[in-house]
Amino acid sequence: MWAVLPLLCAGAWFLGPRTCDATALSVSSYEKFHFQSWMAQHQKKYSSEEYHQRQQTFVSNWRKINAHNARNHTFKMALNQFSDMTFAEIKQKYLWSEPQNCSATKGNYLRGTGPYPPFVDWRKKGHFVSPVKNQGACGSCWTFSTTGALESAIAIAGGKLLSLAEQQLVDCAKDFNNHGCQGGLPSQAFEYILYNKGIMGEDTYPYKGQDDVCKFQPKKAIAFVKDVANITLNDEEAMVEAVALYNPVSFAFEVTDDFMKYSKGIYSSTSCHKTPDKVNHAVLAVGYGEEKGIPYWIVKNSWGPYWGMDGYFLIERGKNMCGLAACASYPIPLV
Numbered sequence: 428m429w430a431v432l433p434l435l436c437a438g439a440w441f442l443g444p445r446t447c448d449a450t451a452l453s454v455s456s457y458e459k460f461h462f463q464s465w466m467a468q469h470q471k472k473y474s475s476e477e478y479h480q481r482q483q484t485f486v487s488n489w490r491k492i493n494a495h496n497a498r499n500h501t502f503k504m505a506l507n508q509f510s511d512m513t514f515a516e517i518k519q520k521y522l523w524s525e526p527q528n529c530s531a532t533k534g535n536y537l538r539g540t541g542p543y544p545p546f547v548d549w550r551k552k553g554h555f556v557s558p559v560k561n562q563g564a565c566g567s568c569w570t571f572s573t574t575g576a577l578e579s580a581i582a583i584a585g586g587k588l589l590s591l592a593e594q595q596l597v598d599c600a601k602d603f604n605n606h607g608c609q610g611g612l613p614s615q616a617f618e619y620i621l622y623n624k625g626i627m628g629e630d631t632y633p634y635k636g637q638d639d640v641c642k643f644q645p646k647k648a649i650a651f652v653k654d655v656a657n658i659t660l661n662d663e664e665a666m667v668e669a670v671a672l673y674n675p676v677s678f679a680f681e682v683t684d685d686f687m688k689y690s691k692g693i694y695s696s697t698s699c700h701k702t703p704d705k706v707n708h709a710v711l712a713v714g715y716g717e718e719k720g721i722p723y724w725i726v727k728n729s730w731g732p733y734w735g736m737d738g739y740f741l742i743e744r745g746k747n748m749c750g751l752a753a754c755a756s757y758p759i760p761l762v
Contacts, residue, residue, distance in 0.1 A: 451483060458486045469508055481511040492688055501721060501743070502692030504685070507734050514684040521566060521730075522682055523610045523707040538664065543671040548714035548725055555582045556675065556713050557590055559738030561731035563636035565608040570596040571729035572677040572709035573616035577626070577758045579713070580674040581650055585762040591650055592632035599623070599641035607638040613677035613709050614657055614756040621652040651761035658755040663745055666755050667715060675713045675727070678755040679706040680748070691736050693723045695743040703753035712755075715744055724751070 454462075462485045465471075473481050488511075492504040509517055549555045557578045562568055570593035582588040597607045600619040605611030620626045625648025632642065658665045658676070669676050681699040699705070714725035722744040732738040742748055 451479075452486050454482060454486050458489065461489065462486065465506055465510060471511065484513055485511045488688065491685075495685070495688070500692070500695075502694045502741075503690045504688035505690035507688070507690075508731070509687050514687065517687055518707070520564060521562075521568070521708070523566075538662070539668055539672075541664075541668065543667055546714070546716040547671050548716070549579060549583075549670075549675055550713060550725075553582075554588050555579050556727065557588060559727060559732045560593070560634075560729055562593075562729045565597065565636040565638075566610050567593060567597050567608055567636070568729050569605065569611040569613050569616060569709040570594075570600075572679075572711050573613040573620075573758075574626075575711040575727055575729075576613065576675055576677045576756075577617070577620070577650055577652065577760060579711075580758050580760045581762055583674050584760050589650055590629040592627045592629050592634070594629075594634045594639070595627050595632045595641075595643055597635075597637075598639050599643045608636075612679070612754070614655060614754065617652055617655040617756060617758045620650070620758070621655065624648060625651045652758045653761040654759040656757050656759060658752070658757075663747060663752045666712065666752060667744075669755075669757055670712055670715060674757055675711050676755050676757045677709060677711055678751050679709045679753070680742070680751040681705045682708045683749070689735050689740055693718060693721050693741045693743055694748075695721075696749055699749035701747045701750045701753075703750055706750045706753060713739075 459482065462482050465485065466473075471481075489506060492506065495504045512520075557575060560571055560575075562571055573596060574591040574593050578589050578591055596605070596611070596616050596619065600611065600616050601607060603615045603619040603622075605615050605619070623643070624645045627643065627647050628649045631647050656669065656673075658669065666676055666678070683696055683699045685696060685698070686694060710729070711727040712724045713727050716723060716725065723741040724744050726740050726742055728735060728738055728740060730738070742751065747753070
């Protein structure tokens with residue numbers, strides 16, 4: 428019986444209720460100045476009514492960041508484009524929300540025996556990983572995980588790095604139990620590409636960041652999937668083998684509040700779950716390694732190059748951290 432997963436990156440956003448004056452934070456002049464500097468950096472403008480709420484949220488987030496960084500953690504936090512938002516708002520805008528049957532992710536991966544290299548980074552092997560992209564306000568992380576994996580697989584197999592159309596998946600993959608800006612699964616997106624005769628390039632099917640009518644033209648498809656390898660049952664060793672021997676791997680995990688503030692280091696959490704019913708964000712493992720005795724994954728995100736470590740993050744490996752091994756997959760390209 429396959430687990431019921433929440434939708435990847437569901438996209439509806441709402442502005443939360445105003446902060447109650449009775450519980451408002453006392454904001455120092457320094458914090459007010461820092462908020463205004465952050466607003467200028469991120470080109471933020473608010474109405475007079477919204478300004479107070481956003482300042483309160485920003486100060487609360489900044490205090491959490493400073494408190495975290497003062498303690499001995501394996502990763503650091505910093506301000507970023509999400510710093511004026513509550514986690515409830517972020518969940519509505521960027522993460523899965525509604526349940527979805529993950530039957531398409533049934534495992535078909537046959538694991539070998541190793542050994543495997545202690546360190547792998549496909550970015551250092553050649554021109555095999557496309558630049559970090561930005562999903563924007565559309566809950567389409569699953570499409571970027573999908574295209575990133577297929578772009579790398581094709582480059583590794585055929586020597587040419589393409590930029591594939593996330594918008595095609597947003598618009599056209601809904602018959603495979605995906606829901607456009609409301610979420611989906613990379614494994615199901617690979618199945619769509621396999622059975623619908625390819626995916627177009629981003630230059631001919633540009634990203635809009637919103638749901639639209641499907642405009643797929645088979646004659647303009649430039650990338651194709653021959654098969655899909657699905658890795659389940661919390662098997663990170665199989666993920667290691669796949670990344671070491673074949674290509675980057677799509678996976679999903681549960682994002683919690685502290686992850687949104689990630690800046691650098693090896694992310695680890697005691698508040699997230701390790702079950703497939705809680706995962707809510709799809710990303711791409713492009714490598715792995717170990718630092719000071721802590722094994723980690725090197726992961727490409729879809730929140731732009733200014734989040735995290737130039738758009739990437741490290742997450743602890745070997746503990747099924749936040750359920751990351753529950754629903755992993757990668758495409759076998761037809762080249």
